[in-house]
Amino acid sequence: MIWNEQAECGSVRDRRAMQLERLQWSVRHAYEHCAPYRAKMIAAGVSPDDVRTLKDIEKLPFTTKQDLRDNYPYGMFAVDMEKVVRIQGTSGTTGKLTLVGYTERDLDNWAECMARTSASAGLTPKSIVQISYGYGLFTGGLGMHGGAEKMGCTVIPISAGNTERQIMLMRDLGVEALACTPSYAMHLAEMIEKMGLDRSEFRLKYGVLGAEPCSEAFRREIERRLGICVTDIYGLCELTGPGVAYECAEQQGMHINEDLFYPEIIDPETGRVLPEGETGEIVFTSLQKEAFPVIRYRTRDLTSLTSEPCACGRTTRRMSKVLGRSDDMIIVRGVNVFPTQIETILMEMGEIAPVYMLVVDRKSNMDTLEVQIEVSQKLFGDTVKHIEELVNHIGERIRTRLGVSATVTLVEPGSLPRSEGKAKRVTDRRKI
C-alpha cells in the first residue's frame, strides 16, 4: 500500500522543483535563526542567496556530529522554545548526549514519514502493531508509534524488554506486525522456540526492523524463523529519527522521503560529491524541519544512491542497505572493519544467528583484534581437532576477506552480552 501517492510516486521533475524551493527556505531558516549555521556559512563565504539550483548545495559547509556536541543543548535549535514540543536524543559513544527538538509540525512530518514506512512494510489501518523499540529519548519507539497511530493501526507500545511478556502479548492479541531492532527480533524468535510455542499460534506477518546494520542473510533468517516479511528503515535522530528512508516489498534499497530530506553521497575523505551509484557517505539536508534544521549533515553511514525506477511504483531515489556506521566501524592497524563483515562470514559457514563480539585492544603499540563467537550446536564438534580447525578456518577467512588478522575465540552460549535495543558488537579497549 502507498500512503502518499503524490509525495512517493509523483514526477521527478515536480519533485526537483519543490526540493529547490524547500532547500532555499531551509538554508535561509537555518542562517537566520541558528547562529552556528550562520557563522559557518559566513566563514565559508556563502549566503542563502547563493543557493539558486539544487547543485548549489555543494557550496554549503557540512555539519558534523561535533557541531551538535559543541552547541549542546540548545545551540542548534532554530525556533523559540515555546514552539518546541518534544526533545529526543541519542547517547553518543563519548558519553555526551545529542539532543534534538521538534515543533508540532516537525512531529507531524515525522509521523507522515513513518506512516509511509508502515504502509510500505505492509501495514494497514487494521493491523495490530507491537512496538518493541525502546521508548524514551531514543527515537525508535516514539517514531514508530507516531507513524502507526497516524495510519490508524492498533498500537501496542510495549517498548523493549521483558521478552516473555512480549511473546505472550504477541500471541494473545494476534499481533500482525513487529517493530524492533533485527537483533531483538532474532532474540524473540529464539525465545519463542525455547518456550516451545508453535508459529501457528501467532499471526505475525510483517517486521519493520531497523536502527542497526543487519546483513541480508540475517534478515532472511529472521524472516524464516518468524515467518514474516522484513523491511528495513533508515533514520537517525539528528535528522528526525526512523523514517528518513524505508524499504518497500521489493526489498531493493530504501526509498528516501525526498520531499523532506535531500540526499547526497560524498567521498568521506575529500568531501567531494560522488556520482550516482558510487558508494560513499550519505549526507542529508532537511527541507522542512523547523526546530532543528540540518544542512548537509554528515551521517557517517556508507551507502549508495540509485534513481532507477522501482517496481513498487515509487519514484523517489533509493539508498542501498547501509554497509556500516562509523560508530561500529573500527580501524584495526589501519584497516576499516565492520562487524557485519564478520557476521556475513559466519553465516556463510552455515551459522544461523551468530552471536559475536569484536574486541579491539592495543598491546605494545600494536592493535589486536579478537573475535569472540558463541559456540553453537553447528560449530561444536566433540574433538579438540574439530574445534581448532574451525577456529583456524574462521581466522583465515577473516584474514583474507578483511585483510586483517584476528584471534578467534569460541565462548559458551549466552556468555556475550545481549541487548534489548541495539546489539553491541564491538568493545574497544584501546587507550589512545
Added chain:
Amino acid sequence: MFIKQLSVFLENKKGRLASLASVMARNGIDLYALSIADTTNFGILRALTNDTDKAARILREEGFMVNTTEVIAAEVDDRPGGLAKVLDVLDAGGIGVEYLYSFVRNPSDSALILFRVSDTEAAFKALTEAGVRLIGLDELSKK
C-alpha cells in the same frame, strides 16, 4: 553396541566445571566415567551417565553447549597388554582413534576403554571378530 556419550563445551573460566557438576547432582545424574580434554582457551568434557538424553536436555536448559557422540566401550583385561591388544586390532583394521579414556568401576573388574574412532561401524566389526567384548550402557548401569 555403541554408547551415547555426552560432550560439553567449557570455556576456561573459573567455576564452570563446578556449576556443571552441581547441575548434574541436582538432577540425579549418575556419572559413570569422565574425561576432560583441555586447551588454552576451552575444554571439552566427555562423560558417560545413567541417562544421556536427560543430562543433555538439562544441561542445554542451563545454557551449556552439549553434543552427544557415539563411542565404543571395550572390556580389556586389567593387566599389562590389555590395551595394546585392542589397539592392535583397530590398527590392523586401519581404524584411527580420535581419543580414548578408560575407567574401572570396581577394583576386581576388568578395565573399560572408551573409544571415539574414525569409523565406528568398522571398529565394532573388527573388535567383535577379534573376540573383544563390547559393553552397552545397560550393562554399565548394572555394574
